[in-house]
Amino acid sequence: MAEQLFYFLIYPGLLFAAVVGAFLSWYDRKITAWVQFRKGPPLFQPFYDFFKLLLVKETILPKHGSKGVFLAAPIFAVFGASIAGVFILLPLLGIESGFKGDIIVIFYLLTIPSLTYIIGALATGNPLAAVGGSREMKLILSYELTFILVLAGIIQKAGMSISLNEIISLQVLNGVFGGSLSGIILFIVFIFCIQAKLALVPFDAPEAETEIAGGIMIEYSGTPYAMIKLAKYIMFFILPAFLIGLLWGGLNFEGINILWSILKILFVVLLLTLIRNTNPRVKIKQAVRYFLVWMNLLAIIAIVLSYFGL
């Protein structure tokens, strides 16, 4: 019991994932600043933001909304993100082997933060939050199918194994999946799915700051907003880590491999950041079409290619 609690709260779970995610979020903002020829924020900026929201700011409750649901939603977001983080990071860091079928569990757990954002937004009673919530719902409906097709492609490449640990050890033995043609296509589709899951710029219609003033986050202030930030930091680390585990042979923390593992994560986050800096926000209709037609098509092509062993 104590071991499970340690896993959940400290080492691969809440604390570790949040700290690494916060540094990755600083890296993302710094790269953004460099792309725009600016200097960028200091190293501990995400921690300042988080502790300011947690300790200093007042929490305002919506007058006409459901207060209990409004306050519970961010806590469930953190819970979902960190438990998904535990299931992803335990096999990835080589602590425990996980169980059979954990990919399916991770797939469902990764949906929890987005769902709780919708629930929290609709509980505020704010019309702009309702617009944001309905957009986020459409986005989920469009990218989840693509995401499960990508997972199906990877499972097929791994010889119908649905355990993350087996997939990683198979790649360590036989070379990474990302090296083949179908693996490269799956990588591209996966990157765009992460972009939509994190609500980064081409697909940030639910939070569009200049258009609907923060959308799903519009009513959050103080401690609940700090919880949402925490969930976002965790998601910002575990989704690239999941991608690396499934397609790039996982992480290895022995000797010189530490450097290689860190470079893998930084490279994936760099790709996400560059996509977010070089693209405009798409309308929600365009985003749905993009996933339902083009990304699904690419994923199905990758599945067919991997069936023929390419």
Added chain:
Amino acid sequence: MGFKEFCFKKSLWLFHFAGASCNNCDIEILDCLTPRYDVERFGMVLVGSVRHADVLLVNGSINQRDKSRLLEIYEQAPKPLVVVAIGACGCTGGIFAEGDTFAGPVDKIIPVDAYIPGCPPKPEAILAGIVKLLNK
């Protein structure tokens, strides 16, 4: 300086309220976010919703219609909140001070923590005001 105050000063999020402004101060405020001046060095970002704001930037003359809106925005913001009046109109009323529709400079309506005068203030002046506010 305690830990709370330190975090607050390191991460000020800005919300921009423009009254009946001639848009000159608005342009100078946006200049502070550009590569040349870059207030994100100090951890400041412009936010879309006043619920996330720590600093309320007010510029332009406040007339009868703006007054109730400014009060509403001020009440909607979570405290502690720093209010900065920018430009001659925000600080004193400027050339509108004797107009019929003028409802008083910003500090008659809500408490103001810092004044940055000028018509419009240069981005350097706005940055200097912000740094003085951080060291207060």
